[in-house]
Amino acid sequence: MILGTVRGNVISTRKMENLVGYKFLLVEPYYGTKKDMIVAADTIGAGVGELVLVTTDETTQHALTHPSPVDAFIVGIVDYPPEEKKV
């Protein structure tokens, strides 16, 4: 999964019918750069500034109640930034 920070909302009025009901959030990868920014669907209610876990591609479908054309989905909100250990 990708670890990222929610940076804002993406509003789309004209969209596929089976996308109604999702919020679309801009997510900036925690270890990447702004160039790697993605848009992830959300039903958990993640807010701007929160650190989230995003799953991608077809695995998104295992988090949904009905098949939907979304390739990035927020599956968890992370409690605190991870600490990287060198052993």
Add this chain to the structure above:
Amino acid sequence: MILGTVRGNVISTRKMENLVGYKFLLVEPYYGTKKDMIVAADTIGAGVGELVLVTTDETTQHALTHPSPVDAFIVGIVDYPPEEKKV
């Protein structure tokens, strides 16, 4: 999903039969570079200059009326460029 701007059309006369009926649009990622340009199938009717949401890989199939060999599909037209917030 990828946020991108429609930059033009791609015309293909010799193509797989189950691709007939789609428009193919050049999409430049909003946060990427021209090097990341992709071609996305479209049925919504997105126009050049519009900001769109593109889903990729097998998740495209959940937006289609029949299975088709397309790995990028325009699932929504975005109302306005997103505002990135730092919290």
Add this chain to the structure above:
Amino acid sequence: MILGTVRGNVISTRKMENLVGYKFLLVEPYYGTKKDMIVAADTIGAGVGELVLVTTDETTQHALTHPSPVDAFIVGIVDYPPEEKKV
């Protein structure tokens, strides 16, 4: 999909049985670099120098007559290089 130019053939005598019957073509992404060169299966008959549309990953299967372990497949030959418009 990826827009790319056919650069040559890849010949493999020792290969999985269900790959017999495909031609394997070197494809250089039109917007990428040689570093992004891929090998795509082909049944349309694309020739060296032609501009093609390549679909990737599991979506390739929707273009095939039987399931095959190919993650890139040429689904169309493009009529002419796309014109990018700034609006």
Add this chain to the structure above:
Amino acid sequence: MILGTVRGNVISTRKMENLVGYKFLLVEPYYGTKKDMIVAADTIGAGVGELVLVTTDETTQHALTHPSPVDAFIVGIVDYPPEEKKV
């Protein structure tokens, strides 16, 4: 698969129900950079500093006892760093 080193844990209390029971580990690709850090689900019990094999995308599901929205999964612990041979 990706070869990577476990760098720490990612703790998420608010998460999708079908993610309960997995540990989430930060994995730094052995041949990549910190920018390519991913989060992989684990049930084998890999520890910080261990070298692991991570499978990605939908292929993760073939390692799971029930479908789950995880796009990276630790499928093996590597005995020792690989030796690259030039022939």
Add this chain to the structure above:
Amino acid sequence: MILGTVRGNVISTRKMENLVGYKFLLVEPYYGTKKDMIVAADTIGAGVGELVLVTTDETTQHALTHPSPVDAFIVGIVDYPPEEKKV
């Protein structure tokens, strides 16, 4: 598919049960850099120094006798390095 050169073996004693029987090979992309090195499962018997074709993600499953959590699989051994033609 990815064209790559086999650089060595990856040995994993503690691994998922359905990975027993595969050899894991380090593969360096022919057109990429060492940073893009991947680990591919093999049943063909590719050796160090050989040039191979690797398919990725869920398409690997179409080469297997049983579903397995591997996202890269060697589907062919290439006869000789490809010649890139400029037309």
